[in-house]
Amino acid sequence: MLMKKILILLDVGHGLYTYGKRMYGPLDPNETREWVLNDRIADALELRAAEYDGLEIIRLDDPSGKRDVPLSERTAKANKLMLEYEAKGYTVIVISLHHNAGLYGRRGGGITSYIDSRRSSETSKMIRDAVYDELIATTAMVGNRNDPKTDQPLYILYNTKMPGTLVEHGFMDSPTDVPKILSPEHPVQCAEAYINFLVKTYGVQKKAVAPPPKPVDDLSEYAYTTQNLNVRAGRSTSHRILTALPRGTKVRKLYLANGWWSIDVPLSVSPKGYGFVSAAYLANRAPDQPKYREGKVNATRGLNVRKGPGVNYGIVTTFKHGTVVTIYEEKSGWYRIGAGRWVSGKYII
Known part of the structure; x- marks a missing residue:
């Protein structure tokens, strides 16, 4: 049986410095930017997607967050990638990640999923409904929306040619939602929901896990940088630099995917508590220690x-x-x- 191949075009809403897109100050003194919240979910989803065969994720935004990529540029990129990947046998879906606002400290909120009200396929409706159901199952953020599976005019969904949905993962000015949104569990739960959706709807399967070469001491929780090393916001050199570590710095390893380790970093470096370094520049011994x-x-x-x-x-x-x-x-x-x-x-x- 041929393996199913799925491409998720991930649209992380806005940019790091987009005006006004941030948490409500009285509920979050740091006024965390919406892009950071959306990016946390994208990172968690990319991490989980690396565990599955034939599941690719490409972001339509600037992964560094420095530039709020115009919607016209995002949709043009999405449509071009759809043609390229469909020719390779992929099913292509767009998912736009956002967080809502408009309550200004009043009660209410919850997750809401959308399709475009002017032009939506039955597949998009299915995606919207299934994604919402899985998100509620993992986060329990039901909220008080009259119709949490809804529609409205949305540029990204109207102008892209593949099916998909836009999701608001809670309200940034809701006293109920804000503690959940800021918790470290929230992006992990959201990523789990999207993976559950893909497994149930498209039958994606986990990769077979190959044993690592020996000796690697791969159970070691810590590693050392073998040169001066940049810590980045994502798993590629296109992501922004969070900080730099001197040669010989001891770091705590979290998860390896696509040749990049996530490592613990102080919250002052990243509000997510982790960053990414190339596995090529980590070793399980300090640079000046004898070799194995x-x-x-x-x-x-x-x-x-x-x-x-x-x-x-x-x-x-x-x-x-x-x-x-x-x-x-x-x-x-x-x-x-x-x-x-x-x-x-x-x-x-």
């Missing part, structure tokens, strides 16, 4: 493997005399031979 080497257990009664570098740490297992181990790190006379696995260097030759 092998050793052999030299203990006739066996050697205890402990959770940390010292006898006060719990025992994980015991290795027999002659067992070959890979040494990744040395600390105070102890060798790290895996994630949370340490042995005394006195018994390794």
